[in-house]
Structures are given as structure tokens and as C-alpha cells.
Amino acid sequence: MIVITDVHKRYGATQVLRGCSATVKQGEVVVVCGPSGSGKSTLIKCVNGLVAFDQGTIMVDGVSVGDKRTDLPALRARIGMVFQSFELYPHMTALQNVSLAQIHVLKRSRAEADSRSEQLLARVGLSGKLSDRPGQLSGGQQQRVSIARALAMDPMAMLFDEPTSALDPEMINEVLEVMQALALDGMTMMVVTHEMGFAQRVADRVLFMDNGEILEDTPKAQFFSGASTDRARQFLAKVLSH
Amino acid sequence: MSSFDWDVIARSWPFLAEGMALSALLVAVATAGGLVLGFGLALMRLSSRPLLAAPAAGYVTLIRSVPLVLVLFWFYFLVPLAIGRPIGSLVSALIAFVLFEAAFYCEIIRAGIGSVRAGQTEAALATGMRRGQTLRLIVMPQALRAMTPLLLNQIIIVFQDTSLVYVVALRDFMTAASVVAARDGRPTEMYTLVAVVYLAICFSLSQAVDRYRKERLR
Numbered sequence: 001m002i003v004i005t006d007v008h009k010r011y012g013a014t015q016v017l018r019g020c021s022a023t024v025k026q027g028e029v030v031v032v033c034g035p036s037g038s039g040k041s042t043l044i045k046c047v048n049g050l051v052a053f054d055q056g057t058i059m060v061d062g063v064s065v066g067d068k069r070t071d072l073p074a075l076r077a078r079i080g081m082v083f084q085s086f087e088l089y090p091h092m093t094a095l096q097n098v099s100l101a102q103i104h105v106l107k108r109s110r111a112e113a114d115s116r117s118e119q120l121l122a123r124v125g126l127s128g129k130l131s132d133r134p135g136q137l138s139g140g141q142q143q144r145v146s147i148a149r150a151l152a153m154d155p156m157a158m159l160f161d162e163p164t165s166a167l168d169p170e171m172i173n174e175v176l177e178v179m180q181a182l183a184l185d186g187m188t189m190m191v192v193t194h195e196m197g198f199a200q201r202v203a204d205r206v207l208f209m210d211n212g213e214i215l216e217d218t219p220k221a222q223f224f225s226g227a228s229t230d231r232a233r234q235f236l237a238k239v240l241s242h
Numbered sequence: 243m244s245s246f247d248w249d250v251i252a253r254s255w256p257f258l259a260e261g262m263a264l265s266a267l268l269v270a271v272a273t274a275g276g277l278v279l280g281f282g283l284a285l286m287r288l289s290s291r292p293l294l295a296a297p298a299a300g301y302v303t304l305i306r307s308v309p310l311v312l313v314l315f316w317f318y319f320l321v322p323l324a325i326g327r328p329i330g331s332l333v334s335a336l337i338a339f340v341l342f343e344a345a346f347y348c349e350i351i352r353a354g355i356g357s358v359r360a361g362q363t364e365a366a367l368a369t370g371m372r373r374g375q376t377l378r379l380i381v382m383p384q385a386l387r388a389m390t391p392l393l394l395n396q397i398i399i400v401f402q403d404t405s406l407v408y409v410v411a412l413r414d415f416m417t418a419a420s421v422v423a424a425r426d427g428r429p430t431e432m433y434t435l436v437a438v439v440y441l442a443i444c445f446s447l448s449q450a451v452d453r454y455r456k457e458r459l460r
Contacts, residue, residue, distance in 0.1 A: 050364050077370025087365035091383050100379065101369035146365075153369060 001026045001157055001188050002047060007056035009042055009212075016042045017053065018212040024157070029189045031199040031220075034209035035235060040192040041084075043209070044159050047190065048072075048079045061156055077105050080150025084162040086142040088134035094121060094145045095130040098152050106153065113152075120148040124178050140171030147178055157188040164195055196239050200224060208232040250431050254422040258435075261418030264332075265404040268339055268414065272400050275340030277393075280347025287352055298348070305345035311406050313338045318410040331410040339400070346396055354389035355381055387458065394451045398444050415439070 002024040009017040016039045024030045032040045045051040047058055049065045049072045058065040063075050088097050095117050102113035121127060124144040134142050143163055150158060160179065164172045176198050183189055183202040193199070199206055199220060206223040208216035208231075215229045227233050251258070286298035305313070317334040329337075358381050366376040405416035413421065416436055423432035 045364075048368055050368060073367070073370045073372050075370075076368055079368075081365075081368035083361060083365060083368075085361055087359075087361040089362065089365075089380055089384075091387070101366075101371055104375055104379065105370040149369065 001028075001061060002190065003057075003059040004043070004047070005057045005059075007043070007046055007053045007058060009039075009046065009051065009053045009055075016212050017046070019056070020209075020212070020214050021056075022207055022214055022217055024188060024190050026188055027186045028204045029183045029187075029191065029202050030205050030207060031203040032190065032192045032207045032209060033194060033196070033199065033235070033239075034207075034215075038209040039212040040209050041161050044161050044190060044192050047159055048076045048081055050081075073105070077101070077153055078156050080147075080153060080155035080158040082143070082146050082150055082158065082160045082163045084165050086134070086139070086146045086166070088142055088146055088149070090134050093131045093133055094126065094137065097134070097145055098149045101149070102152050116152055117148065120151050121145065123151075124148050125174070138171060139167045140174045143167065143171075143175045144178055147175075147182075151182075157190070158182065160189065160191040160193065162192050162194070164193065194239055196224075196236070208235065210235075246431060247426075247428055248431055250422065250426050250428045251435055254418075254426070257422065258415065258418050261413050261415040262439075264407070264412060265401065265414040265416075268335065268404040268407065269397065269401050271336050272339035272343045273397055275336075276343030276347045276400075277351075279340060279344035280349075281351055283344060283348035284351035284355065287348065288355060302345045302348050305342055306349075310338075310342055310403055311409055313342045314406060314410055317341075331407075331412050335407050335410055335412055339403075343396070343400060346399075347393070350389055350392045350396060351385070353392075354385035357388045358384045391451045391455050394447060394454070398447050401443065401447075402440070 002022075004020055004022045007017050007020045008015070020039070020043055022030070032044065034040050042051055046053045047060065047065065049070075053066060056066075060075060060079060064070055065072070065075065088094075089100070092100065095114060098117035098120060099110065099113040102108045102116060103110055106113075108116070118127070118130060121130060124147055126141060126144055126148070129137060129141060129145075134145070137145065147163075163179065164175050167175065172195070176195060179189070179191070179198070180202050191198070191203075203220045205217065205219055207214050208223070208227065208229070210231050216223060216227055216232045218227070223232070224236070227236060283298045283302065286294045287302070289295050314335060317338040318331060321334055321337070322328045362380055362384065363376055366380040367373075371379070404414045407414050408417040408420075419432045419436045423429040
């Protein structure tokens with residue numbers, strides 16, 4: 001489904017990605033972890049072309065992301081993305097947030113879009129919050145709305161960029177539960193996160209990144225029982241001790 | 243103080259109203275035209291292509307570093323030379339105002355767009371929206387909220403600046419009042435009137451700005 005081959009990216013003098021390669025198969029849940037500044041967010045944003053990469057290829061469902069002839073908006077419409085800081089539209093209600101792209105990208109009628117949005121907001125446990133603005137919602141609720149917003153496009157895969165990093169501890173679980181349910185439903189997911197509990201419960205594979213390189217790409221069990229690189233073992237020791 | 247003659251205002255009212263109509267026309271055209279052109283300039287300045295951004299930046303810097311009176315003169319004297327026929331004071335003043343204000347609206351709009359977090363654009367693009375849709379549906383509505391007080395402020399400034407059109411022989415409200423003041427020998431009454439009218443209009447506009455600001459803070 002997602003095939004990343006030898007992707008390089010530099011910002012000015014800083015080399016952020018140094019030849020990253022990875023594959024996410026249909027229905028697979030891949031967790032990407034690693035210390036801050038390791039290039040995880042940049043890599044996941046390359047997958048839907050939000051960040052343009054300098055070298056290498058990324059294929060999503062057979063479409064080349066870096067190809068200038070690719071209709072990126074059309075491709076992005078089929079890949080859901082959830083951001084660390086939610087990025088809900090503050091001038092719209094929760095329902096409008098979820099309906100907007102359905103109406104303007106998928107060309108669904110407003111009634112059709114709203115009914116789909118209501119259904120999805122109910123699925124993430126927010127039936128009672130349809131007409132609330134993002135500012136009236138807690139962080140956890142906002143992140144669940146933003147998951148609903150991505151699901152509303154009926155995506156073939158979902159990208160999560162540190163979805164719980166901006167949340168208070170007591171709200172992290174409500175978001176992880178929604179993501180876990182999605183994973184069990186068979187959604188293809190690429191998740192940048194430090195939540196190793198989540199990785200242990202639902203990931204198929206774990207990628208460990210450091211300094212712009214993917215140092216480990218291993219099945220979950222193997223990653224947690226005995227990561228092959230020192231760097232990954234040190235990282236695990238730190239995050240698991242919390 | 244029996245020497246005051248407030249009746250002069252009533253007597254000359256039609257003449258003054260004509261001046262006010264011209265001021266209003268200048269404000270309306272300068273604001274509408276300046277906003278449209280300023281929006282285009284702002285998009286150019288925000289573009290990542292230097293071929294678009296540099297000319298817009300140069301234009302804004304140039305206009306902002308010359309006085310409005312000079313721009314009024316330029317268009318009044320130079321445009322007829324350039325196109326070979328007179329264009330009249332009103333047209334030249336309208337063009338000068340639009341081109342002058344566009345530079346200021348450009349900066350206001352640019353700052354407004356800049357105040358919207360980049361993540362908002364990313365989020366909209368990630369759902370498959372195109373650049374234009376993102377700008378129209380996500381960025382501009384939020385930018386407009388940030389910009390409204392500054393835009394209203396600029397309208398107040400334009401209104402005050404309309405008094406400068408006397409240099410190209412146009413009669414705005416202020417100029418009309420000076421004419422009456424000189425003709426009837428009533429400067430005290432006329433200039434008091436001008437002050438009161440400007441104060442009333444500008445004060446109520448700035449009150450509107452304040453109310454808007456307070457409402458946003460709630």
C-alpha cells in the first residue's frame with residue numbers, strides 16, 4: 001500500500017532524512033518511533049506530499065507521490081491524516097469540520113455529508129458535540145473530531161503524526177482507544193508515536209528512527225524483546241521506564 | 243460672541259454635501275479597489291516564486307515611502323503625458339488612491355494570512371482540498387477576523403486623506419468648507435464644522451473597531 005524507497009530530505013544545511021525505505025502493507029499497523037528530531041514527522045508528511053522530498057520515491061496504492069504529474073490533492077483525499085496539534089478549523093463547528101472536505105472534495109451533498117459526519121462523530125463518542133466549536137472541546141475531544149474528519153473521506157490508509165503528544169495524560173487513552181478500534185477494523189495505519197503501550201497492543205511492525213535513518217524495521221514482538229541496535233535499546237529503556 | 247454666524251452652514255449645505263459625496267466616493271473606490279489589488283499583491287508577496295514576490299515587495303516599498311500628495315500629482319500630470327490625452331482630476335485621483343491604498347491593504351492582508359497557523363493549511367491540504375479552496379475556506383475566514391480592526395483603521399485613514407485631493411483641483415468636504423470659509427469670511431464656523439464632522443465619523447468608526455476587538459476577546 002505504502003512503499004517508501006531511499007527517501008532523502010534536507011532543510012537548508014540540515015539533512016533530515018538520509019535514505020529511508022519502508023513498506024506498509026494493506027491492513028498493517030506500523031508504528032514509527034524514535035527520539036525528537038529523528039525525522040519521524042518529516043517522513044510521515046512525505047507520504048502524502050505535505051513535505052516535498054529531494055530524492056527517492058514513495059508509492060501509495062501504486063501512485064508516485066513525488067511525480068510532478070501526480071494529482072496530489074486527489075491522492076491526499078484517499079489518505080487520512082491526524083496531526084499532533086489537531087488543526088481543527090476554529091471557525092467551524094465539529095460537524096462542519098468533518099463535513100467540509102466531503103462537500104468540497106468528494107462533492108457529496110451537504111445532507112449526505114452531515115449524516116456521514118454524525119455517524120462518524122458518534123463512532124468516536126462525540127454525538128453530543130456536533131455543534132460545538134473546537135475551542136469548546138477538550139484536547140482529547142478535538143483529536144477525536146480530527147480522526148472523524150480524516151475518516152469522513154473513506155481513506156484507504158491513515159497517517160498519525162504524534163496524535164497524543166499534545167494531550168493531557170488523562171485524555172490520551174480516549175484517543176488511543178479510537179485508534180485501536182480502527183486498527184482492529186483493519187485500517188492501514190502509519191503512526192508516529194511515543195506510546196509504546198499502543199505499539200505493543202496493536203502494531204504489526206515497529207520502525208525505529210534516529211538522525212534521519214530507519215535503524216530498525218522489525219515485527220513488534222522482536223522489537224520489544226530484543227531490538228538489534230544499541231540506539232533502539234537505549235530509547236526503549238528510556239520510554240518504557242515512564 | 244454674537245459675531246458667530248452658524249447660518250452659513252445651512253446656506254452652504256448643498257455645496258458642502260457635494261464635497262462630502264466626493265469624499266465618500268473616494269473612500270469607497272479606494273477601499274474596494276485597494277482591497278482587490280492589495281489582495282493580489284499580498285498573494286504575490288506570499289508566493290515562493292521570487293518572480294512574483296519581488297515585484298510586489300518593490301511596489302509596496304516604493305508606494306509606502308512616498309507621500310500620497312506626490313502620488314496624486316504623478317497621476318494628474320504624468321498619466322496624460324504617457325497616454326497622450328487628459329484623464330481629468332477625478333479619474334486620476336481615483337487611480338492614485340486605489341494604487342496607493344493597495345500597498346497598505348496588501349500589508350494588512352499579508353499579515354492577516356500570516357497570522358493563520360501553517361498547520362491549518364496542512365490539515366486542509368491533507369483532506370484533498372486544493373490551494374484555492376484552502377485559501378478561501380480555511381485561511382481567509384480566519385485571516386479576516388485578525389484583519390478587520392486594521393482594515394477599519396485604514397478606512398479611517400483614507401477618509402482623512404481624501405482632504406488632499408485639493409491639490410488636483412477637486413473639492414472634497416474639507417476643500418468645500420475652505421472655499422465657503424474664504425468666500426463668506428467665516429473660517430471659525432466652517433473649520434469648527436469640519437472638525438466636528440471628521441470627529442463624529444472617525445470616532446464612530448474607531449468605536450466600531452473597539453467593539454469588534456472586545457467581541458473577539460470574549
